[in-house]
Amino acid sequence: MAVDTMVATERQVPAWKRIGTMREAGLIAIILALGLVMSFASPHFLTFGNMRAMLMSFSVEGIVVVGMTILLIVGGIDLAVGSVVCFAMVLAGSLFLAGVDPWTASLVGILASSMIGMIMGFFVTVVGLNHFITSLAAMVIVRGLCLVITKGTPLSLFTLPASFKAVGQGTFHGVPYVILIFVAVVILFDFLLRRATAFRKVFYTGSNEKAALYSGIKTKQVKFWVTVLCSTLAGVAGVIYMSRFGAATPTFGVGMELNIIAAAVIGGASLNGGSGTILGAILGIALLSVVTSSLILLDVSVYWQDMIKGCILLAAVSIDHLLHKRKAV
Amino acid sequence: MAAEPVLEVRRVTKHFGAVKALTEVDFRLERGEIHALCGENGAGKSTLMNILAGVLQPNDGEVLVDGAPVKVGSPAIAQMLGIGLVHQEIALCPDATVAENMFMAATNRRRSPLMNYGALEREAQMVMNRLAPIDVRRKVADLAISSQQLVEIAKALTLDCRVLILDEPTAALTEAEAQALFGIIRDLKAAGISIIYISHRMAEIFSLCDRVTVFRDGRHVVTEKIADVTPDDVVRRMVGREISQLYPAKQAPEARSDETILSVRNLSDGDRIDTVSFDLKRGEILGLGGLIGSGRTEIAEAICGLRARSKGEVALRGKVQRIANYRDAVNAGIVYLSEDRKGSGVFVELSIAQNISVLDLKTLTGPLGLLNSKAEADLARDFVRRLGVRMGGIDMPVSSLSGGNQQKVAIAKQLAVRPQVILMDEPTRGIDVGAKSEIHRLLRELAETGIGIVVISSELPELLGLCDRVLVVREGAIAGELDDTDMSEEAVIRLASGVTQTDQIATGRTANVA
Numbered sequence: 002m003a004v005d006t007m008v009a010t011e012r013q014v015p016a017w018k019r020i021g022t023m024r025e026a027g028l029i030a031i032i033l034a035l036g037l038v039m040s041f042a043s044p045h046f047l048t049f050g051n052m053r054a055m056l057m058s059f060s061v062e063g064i065v066v067v068g069m070t071i072l073l074i075v076g077g078i079d080l081a082v083g084s085v086v087c088f089a090m091v092l093a094g095s096l097f098l099a100g101v102d103p104w105t106a107s108l109v110g111i112l113a114s115s116m117i118g119m120i121m122g123f124f125v126t127v128v129g130l131n132h133f134i135t136s137l138a139a140m141v142i143v144r145g146l147c148l149v150i151t152k153g154t155p156l157s158l159f160t161l162p163a164s165f166k167a168v169g170q171g172t173f174h175g176v177p178y179v180i181l182i183f184v185a186v187v188i189l190f191d192f193l194l195r196r197a198t199a200f201r202k203v204f205y206t207g208s209n210e211k212a213a214l215y216s217g218i219k220t221k222q223v224k225f226w227v228t229v230l231c232s233t234l235a236g237v238a239g240v241i242y243m244s245r246f247g248a249a250t251p252t253f254g255v256g257m258e259l260n261i262i263a264a265a266v267i268g269g270a271s272l273n274g275g276s277g278t279i280l281g282a283i284l285g286i287a288l289l290s291v292v293t294s295s296l297i298l299l300d301v302s303v304y305w306q307d308m309i310k311g312c313i314l315l316a317a318v319s320i321d322h323l324l325h326k327r328k329a330v
Numbered sequence: 331m332a333a334e335p336v337l338e339v340r341r342v343t344k345h346f347g348a349v350k351a352l353t354e355v356d357f358r359l360e361r362g363e364i365h366a367l368c369g370e371n372g373a374g375k376s377t378l379m380n381i382l383a384g385v386l387q388p389n390d391g392e393v394l395v396d397g398a399p400v401k402v403g404s405p406a407i408a409q410m411l412g413i414g415l416v417h418q419e420i421a422l423c424p425d426a427t428v429a430e431n432m433f434m435a436a437t438n439r440r441r442s443p444l445m446n447y448g449a450l451e452r453e454a455q456m457v458m459n460r461l462a463p464i465d466v467r468r469k470v471a472d473l474a475i476s477s478q479q480l481v482e483i484a485k486a487l488t489l490d491c492r493v494l495i496l497d498e499p500t501a502a503l504t505e506a507e508a509q510a511l512f513g514i515i516r517d518l519k520a521a522g523i524s525i526i527y528i529s530h531r532m533a534e535i536f537s538l539c540d541r542v543t544v545f546r547d548g549r550h551v552v553t554e555k556i557a558d559v560t561p562d563d564v565v566r567r568m569v570g571r572e573i574s575q576l577y578p579a580k581q582a583p584e585a586r587s588d589e590t591i592l593s594v595r596n597l598s599d600g601d602r603i604d605t606v607s608f609d610l611k612r613g614e615i616l617g618l619g620g621l622i623g624s625g626r627t628e629i630a631e632a633i634c635g636l637r638a639r640s641k642g643e644v645a646l647r648g649k650v651q652r653i654a655n656y657r658d659a660v661n662a663g664i665v666y667l668s669e670d671r672k673g674s675g676v677f678v679e680l681s682i683a684q685n686i687s688v689l690d691l692k693t694l695t696g697p698l699g700l701l702n703s704k705a706e707a708d709l710a711r712d713f714v715r716r717l718g719v720r721m722g723g724i725d726m727p728v729s730s731l732s733g734g735n736q737q738k739v740a741i742a743k744q745l746a747v748r749p750q751v752i753l754m755d756e757p758t759r760g761i762d763v764g765a766k767s768e769i770h771r772l773l774r775e776l777a778e779t780g781i782g783i784v785v786i787s788s789e790l791p792e793l794l795g796l797c798d799r800v801l802v803v804r805e806g807a808i809a810g811e812l813d814d815t816d817m818s819e820e821a822v823i824r825l826a827s828g829v830t831q832t833d834q835i836a837t838g839r840t841a842n843v844a
Contacts, residue, residue, distance in 0.1 A: 198695040208677035217657035275679040
């Protein structure tokens with residue numbers, strides 16, 4: 002029958018072509034192009050110091066982006082990450098000042114962040130609120146908690162032992178630990194997201210919750226644990242910041258969530274759930290970081306920076322939407 | 331009589347791509363008549379109504395109101411011309427109150443920038459009381475489907491239209507609600523409003539309407555006075571087509587198995603379905619026919635644990651199964667393919683391979699909780715080849731496929747768990763003819779391997795062409811069984827609409843309910 006002969010089992014798509022269609026490739030191209038322009042515009046851009054500073058600047062935020070991306074894939078969102086980063090920082094910091102060993106204090110800070118994730122997960126899955134409202138409330142509550150813990154004043158932690166400060170400030174063969182931790186987290190979760198069955202369920206749930214439910218996937222459980230994961234990674238970022246700055250400010254991380262969400266979305270995560278990659282999200286935050294760095298080197302007023310970043314977000318998402326729309330027709 | 335018809339359609343043609351939905355259709359609606367419009371699904375009734383209501387634009391032909399040509403460019407223009415349409419599907423704002431929904435269209439035309447909620451609710455309640463005692467301050471989402479349908483109708487009544495189109499208004503209504511509606515329709519007629527009444531139910535048409543028009547395959551077949559025809563005539567005109575050779579050969583009599591694979595006994599859910607019992611033989615394709623809303627989908631859902639049942643049991647090869655949720659059904663070997671492909675069937679953003687493996691994750695997962703991606707790809711390749719899915723590659727998203735190929739992926743997903751019984755709800759809805767016959771052939775091949783298949787379909791040709799046996803569902807119960815010898819479109823329509831014999835028409839519907 003004619004039909005049978007027409008059936009192509011699988012057209013072989015060359016590897017380079019597949020890469021060419023990936024949005025990650027587009028982001029890499031934009032970042033490289035921007036870098037090229039900047040290396041002519043400013044002699045300081047292409048220096049080792051500037052490169053390392055840029056990488057450092059988004060490494061810790063990058064850990065939070067990983068959690069946010071997974072949460073976006075499941076169809077959720079977390080506006081409280083900035084507050085939770087700060088919360089882990091000030092809780093661990095004040096425990097240390099109260100005489101607790103800094104490592105133990107950090108662990109408590111991270112676990113307490115997980116608890117916040119569990120509480121949010123409870124409201125989302127059991128009470129049935131959506132992620133947006135739940136995390137909006139958590140953002141304000143947790144920020145308040147930070148102010149309560151510190152009584153509103155920054156904690157000075159210069160007495161932190163050198164071994165602990167090394168996490169945020171030290172290097173291993175010239176590479177900062179912070180960057181190593183970040184790379185490890187990225188590789189781990191990128192692998193899990195591609196290969197682990199548990200994380201596959203995140204995609205099913207986010208893509209079509211009803212179909213996932215009809216396929217016997219416990220979608221509420223999936224949503225709960227992804228919420229917890231996102232808060233936990235925010236907690237991890239919080240204690241790394243503490244180590245890096247040797248201080249804990251109750252106003253740290255205000256507005257951070259927007260940067261994080263913007264990065265994930267530029268990297269291809271959909272607010273409707275079902276799509277997103279770790280690599281894309283990391284490139285998203287790298288792009289925002291390169292832009293920030295460039296603006297600073299070009300002496301652009303700080304007041305302009307947020308505006309320009311917002312425009313980049315709008316442009317990236319619009320281009321993506323239009324490309325998809327054309328494909329769908 | 332030289333009076334102009336209130337609404338006239340002349341040689342209207344409408345096509346969607348290559349598919350002709352309407353071909354040079356003529357239609358005349360006289361002042362103050364109730365005009366029935368009949369035809370099978372896909373005959374073009376809804377397309378014409380959508381043209382009259384300004385939702386669709388014709389490719390050719392003209393629409394005349396009071397003898398003057400008009401262009402119904404949008405629903406707002408239709409409203410201005412006094413044409414009101416009650417859709418078959420409910421299109422209400424679930425979070426707004428009944429009153430707000432009823433006056434949504436009217437509000438749109440009003441000049442005042444402020445809402446007078448007191449007056450709105452009083453007025454809405456007055457209109458609503460004529461239909462049913464529903465509190466107009468309630469939210470639409472809190473109402474049962476039949477009440478929502480009544481809100482749709484009440485909404486149309488609030489517009490002072492001269493032409494009211496009702497598209498299967500009684501599909502989801504109870505007998506009492508339907509009777510109340512008929513009373514209102516007669517009142518409207520007495521008030522000089524002209525009504526187009528679309529329905530499959532002969533009893534309703536013959537007790538309510540003045541004239542009847544039959545459409546078939548997008549063409550106007552005939553318009554007659556109700557007094558001059560019998561329900562039999564109408565049904566025959568609706569069908570009038572031979573079933574083509576597109577369907578695969580049916581089970582040969584000698585190939586028939588006596589082995590019962592699925593047996594359903596006294597299945598009820600205390601709401602939409604009522605003591606349903608049937609057997610499915612090994613290797614058989616069993617059709618479930620009936621009107622939309624008759625309870626066919628609900629029966630399938632109750633069998634596979636997607637709908638709570640109040641009594642009854644489901645046995646597989648003679649063994650009664652405990653099925654509390656869908657997972658249990660899958661484990662027992664019963665799978666269900668939803669009629670709503672995009673809503674609950676496939677994951678459009680995810681790849682073909684990821685879609686096919688979803689029910690089978692356990693067997694594909696290794697000891698460390700990692701997916702064996704090679705096994706997953708092999709599984710996908712195997713099914714993609716067997717089902718003839720046309721695609722770029724198994725890593726492509728399902729959204730890149732045509733409707734027919736998406737449906738094949740949805741079927742592959744079910745087959746991956748090696749089921750014994752497959753329940754398929756509208757397996758070829760919205761799929762082009764070529765892919766349709768491929769899916770039919772596929773289903774027959776599957777049945778030949780010994781799987782039992784239940785096909786729910788609103789398309790009579792499909793039901794008759796594909797199935798070895800057909801059960802017709804009416805009002806949540808099995809109204810009759812047709813096997814190869816007595817299977818015909820007329821027989822299905824009769825059973826589905828409750829007309830058993832020609833002389834029973836006048837009392838047809840009430841008699842069936844009693």
